[in-house]
Amino acid sequence: MTHAPKPANLSPGTRPPHTILLVDDEAQACKWFSRLYGDEFAIATAGSGEEALDFMSAQGRQVAVLVSDYRMPGMTGVQLLRRVSDAHPHVVGLLASAYADKDVALQAVNEGKVHAILEKPLSEAGTRAALREALALSVRKASDKVLLEQRATSQREILGFLAHEVTTPLVTVRAYLQALRDRVETAGEEEAEGGAVAVLSQNRPGEVIQMLEAAQRRAGYAQSLVSTFVQTARDSAAKLGPVTLQASDLLQAVSEEYPFEEGQAHCLQCEVEQDFSLPGRRDLLYLVVCTLIKNALLAMDAAGTEDPAIVMRLDRSSPAPGLARLPVLQVIDNGPGIEPDILARLTREPVTTRQRTGGTGMGVLFCQRVMSSLGGSVDVRSTLGQGTAVTLYFPQADAGPPDT
Incomplete structure (x- = not known):
């Protein structure tokens, strides 16, 4: 067996499939194929179906195209390509077949296990063209698979982050409710005609109302996150495209729905120099901006910033x-x-300035992941004692001339 050379500068995890594996029980045919097409392609050969399967088990990620002779002892080319197709979906199968085997070969093409037939004797020009096409198709299939895996990973991360963001206000709501329960004092039945009367004790005037309002704000925020993602799921199920959203509408939603502590809302200001349409999904961008607001509020609260402003x-x-x-x-x-x-x-990487209070450092990474998926980027600039500026750059074709 001739093993394919490995391209330089690529690790095994990132190297795309590139090898052409020829399977033919005639040793001379394997030598001829390697010599003729080795000037353009990375060629590996196997003398039987079993030998090819062993090679695929060991180096299947490298193989992009499998060219198999139809008539071989022990296992036909169609049988081999079926097994390889099931185990390695990115591999494109080509079947080398004599005219007498054409009906069987065409059936294999119709079944989808064979991409094309190379009729023997092989034409050099035709075979080169077929190998180029098959190689390009394999690379696309492998790239699509990676993209799907990345999307699945991204969805898991998004759901995990969403669960965290929803859980945080709900935990606060439960704490407020427990605190209210602890303040319940029941008067005797003789003090009320209708039975016992529940009285809530307060450490200061208005404390109970403040706790109820804070719990209501946090429950509303959790509900807004869930509702936004549910609507996105419905739009996706109905195959509706994302609704165009102005950036100013997003800021207004954050201003109205974020669960500020008492006295915090006044520190938030909006400045619209130039509005624009946002790409992507509203739910993710809403979560990104809320995450940045939360990080700023927590940092300023921990530092005791006088006259905090965002x-x-x-x-x-x-x-x-x-x-x-x-x-x-x-x-x-x-x-x-x-x-x-x-x-x-x-x-x-996940780093945080709030490790002692439960910070994970995943918030900014989540924002970076979302912006990257939209073709944008995140820039964070900060000076100790003077604050932090997080800039979300969005792609736009007609963005205007470069700065000078």
């Missing part, structure tokens, strides 16, 4: 000198800032 700003800006100006959504705070060593790793 600005959500819409504008256009260039990610670097010489590049086109893109639509941006910025979340800017006047909090404590981020340590330089954490800032350098913030969008690349």
Whole structure:
């Protein structure tokens, strides 16, 4: 067996399928095929179906195209290609067949296990064209598989993050309800005609109302997250495209629905220099902005920032000198800032400034993942003692001339 050479500069996990595996029980045919087409393709050969299956078990990820002779002892080419197709869906099967076997070969093509037939004796030009087409098809199939796996991983991460974001306010609601229950005092039946009267004790005037209002805000926020994702699922099931959303509408939704603590809402301001249409799904972008607001509020609260302020700003800006100006959504705070060593790793790995209070560092990574899926990016800039600015860059074809 001749093993295919490995392309340089690619690890086994990222290397696309590239090998052409020829299966023929005639050794001379294998040598001729390797010599003739080895100038353009990475060629491997096997002398039987069993030998080919052994090769696929060991190096199946490298194989893009399997060319098999139809008539072989022990296992026909069609039988081999069926087994390989089931185990390695990205492999494109070509069957080399003499004219006498054409009816059987055509049946294999109709069954979908064989992509095309190479009629013996092989034509060099025709075979090269068929190999090029099959190789390109295999690479596309492998890429599609990776994309589907990435999407599945992304969906799991999104659902996990959503569950975390919903659980946090619900835990707070339960805590408030428990606190209210602890404050219940029951007066004797003799004090009320209709029976016992429940009285809520307060440590300060208005405390009970504040707790109820806070619980209501958090329950409303959790409901808004769930409702948004449910609507997206319904639209997807109905095969409806995403509804166009203006960035200013998103900011308004966040301003109205985010569960601010008492006295926090006034610190949030919106500045719309240039509005724009948002790409992608409203649910994910809503969760991204809410995550950034939450991070800013927690940082400023932990640092005891005087006169805390958060600005959500819409504008256009260039990610670097010489590049086109893109639509941006910025979340800017006047909090404590981020340590330089954490800032350098913030969008690349799960790091957090709130490890002692349960921070996981997944929030910014989630935002980065969402923006990358939209063709955008996230930029985080911060100066200790002066605050943090998170900029979400959105793609746009007519973004305008580059900054000079």
